[in-house]
Amino acid sequence: MADIQLYDATLRDGMGGGGMSLTADEKLRVVHALDELGVHMIEAGFPSSNPKEEQLFGLLADEHFDTAEIVAFGMTRRREVAAEADEGLRILAESFAPVCTLVGKSSPLHVEKVVRVSREENLRMISDSIAFLVRQGKRVLLDAEHFFDGFALDPGYALDCAGAAADAGAERVVLCDTNGGSLPPQIRVALAVVREALPDLALGIHTHDDSGCAVANTLVAVEGGVTQVQGTINGIGERTGNANLITIIADLQLKMGCELLAPERLARLTETAHFVDELLNRLPDPSQPYVGKHAFAHKAGLHAAGVSAASETFEHIDPAVVGNHADVLISELSGRATIVEKARQAGIASDEDFAQRVVEHVKELEHQGFQFEAADGSFELLMRKESGVYEPLFRLESWRVLVEKRADGKVETEATINIWIADQQYIRTAEGNGPVNALDRALRDAIGEIHPHLRDIELVNFKVRILDEAKGTGAVTRVLIDASDGQRMWGSIGVSENLIAASWDALVDSLEYGMQGGKSSSGSTIRSAGRA
Ligand SMILES: [Zn+2]
Incomplete structure (x- = not known):
């Protein structure tokens, strides 16, 4: 089996799924996790479609990666505009990313009904755009959008689109099942025709799961000679999702004889899958192939x-x-x-x-x-x-939170903490925009004097999940806090039947860990954060 390239689209296509949102810092953590897993290309998004993407590309430009190349994603030029004059292409050309993926139409239906250009102009849009970026020193991939639906309508035109990309210097053409409705036999037939017509063209596959066949379609495509597979972690994405890269990696390596990842990297598969779910505040699917909690659980009674x-x-x-x-x-x-x-x-x-x-x-x-x-x-x-090398920041006497809603609609929150540091007692009260914020302020007020590093610690994310799975005790609340001191980022957790108590535990862990790390010389950098 030929070398297969792993291409992750979690941060771009994956974010199209309902409720998917990550900050630039979180995306950076995902990129590092994927790099540690051994993914070859990571699609980070369009370099400046919004301030968040701009920030992400700024962060990525300064990082070093082991296996991963960062890919900037954009569209072919607009109609009747020279590639040099196209704003989007110019931004791609100026991005630090060595690889650009352009999405282009390959179905006559979309060319005529959606973009409303002639078939010839669409071919020129593909070739001009690719040629321009190649001249700018970029390696370019074409995502041939709606390829399989287009192929069913007019195989000749779909092939012309792929051929135009190849002639213009594209490194690879990625055949996309954008609507996700294809079945493995259709993929197999179309691919055989493409391989015959364009035997030297390197191909990729990008599928969606609308027929429940995204992974199967990807595997069939690899059998048919495709050498790049695209997908998202845990299959997140629009509608029913993208092809699940986690499953694809395991299938290709463990069942189809592809040498993709060194064993120690493959062993990170479960951790990586869960890490991305946790960042997205999603409950990992216990039945997910290979990495689910129940994937290898045995029936009760089996010894x-x-x-x-x-x-x-x-x-x-x-x-x-x-x-x-x-x-x-x-x-x-x-x-x-x-x-x-x-x-x-x-x-x-x-x-x-x-x-x-x-x-x-x-x-x-x-x-x-x-x-x-x-x-x-x-x-x-x-x-x-557990090891006995733990020093608490303080000893808790008590804390109390008051939340008051007034007739004018205003909600006031006030927290009082009563703690001991060595033999000194501190009682502090603070207001906040919510209970956690008020507790955080009161706590910092008390211990910030002794530990000035505390001022650098910022809580960047606060996530709450209600767990009804806990046995017998009714619903409990899990709170996850992400914190950063500008150099490192870490997560902390609290679990309680009481939301504020869970938040308090996560808050205290967050500050204590930040202080520990501040003292230790081995402090992990953002690069390795979030790997527990
Ligand atoms: Zn897609």
Whole structure:
């Protein structure tokens, strides 16, 4: 099987899904996670469609990546405008990104009914735009939009579009099932024709899941000779979503013999999938192939010892290969190794016994609703507490929050905290725009004098999720806070039946971790943040 390039579209196409939103800093964390996984190309979006994208490209320009190249995404030139004079193309040309992906029409229906240009002008729009960016030193990919629907209507024209891109110097043409309605046999037939007509053209595949076949269509395309696969993490995207890159990676590598990722990178698959869900404040799908919590869970009554003795009888792959685990027995083993490694990274001395205690503690907390994938700060504090090298910032006597709504519609919030630092008592009251903000201000007022680094710590994100899965105890609230001190970014978590109590716990972890990191010499940079 030829080398297959992995192309991630989470940050552009994936954001088209309902309720999907990430800040520039969060997107940067996703890019690093994908780079650590070993993805080859990452589509970051259009360089300056809005201030957020502008900020993201600014951040990306200063970063170094191991495997990933950053791709800027845009459109072919507008009709009847010279490529040099097209604003969008100029922005792409000026972007630092070495690779540009242009979306262009390849279906006569869209050319005539949507863009309303002649078929010839559409071909010129494709070739002029690509030639212009190639002259500017860019490597260019064409996303041939609606390719398979266009091919069904007029195979000759769809091929002309791909050929025009190739002639203009495109590195690759990506065949897109934009409406997501194709089935594997259609993909197979169209691809055979394309390969025959344009045997030297490097191809990619971009599918959507409207027929439930996005992954299957991608695999069929690889069989048919495509050498780049596009998708999004966990299949997020418009409507029913894009092809799920997580599933595709595992299928290609473990079932189709493609050498995509080194084993230690493939073992990050589960962690990466959950990390992106956590950042998006989405509950990871427990039934997701390969990486879901239940992907390797065995039916009750099946003896765990039997499974570990002959796991191939019940499991299609060894779950550890993708960083997942089957059940308690195996999870404890893989869990201990992970914890020893995390402790080493945090500079905490550990041994088997320590790792076992942390595993037990994490299991207990997960049962209560904790999830540490996006709460690396809280996880490191947990390890510190377990190892005995933990210093609390303060000792809590009590806190209280008052929220008052008045007749004029105004809501006032006030928090009072009562804490001890060494043998000094601090009682502070502060107002805020909400309970967490008021508690944060009161707490900073009390300890900011002693710990000036606290002023650099900013809470950048606050996410709340109601968990109804917790057994027997009714709904509990999980709060995730992302914080930054300008150099590093970390996550913290709190879980409680009470929203404000959960927020308080996450807030305290967030500040304590920030202070710990401020003192330790090994402080992780934004590059490695969020990896717990
Ligand atoms: Zn798409």
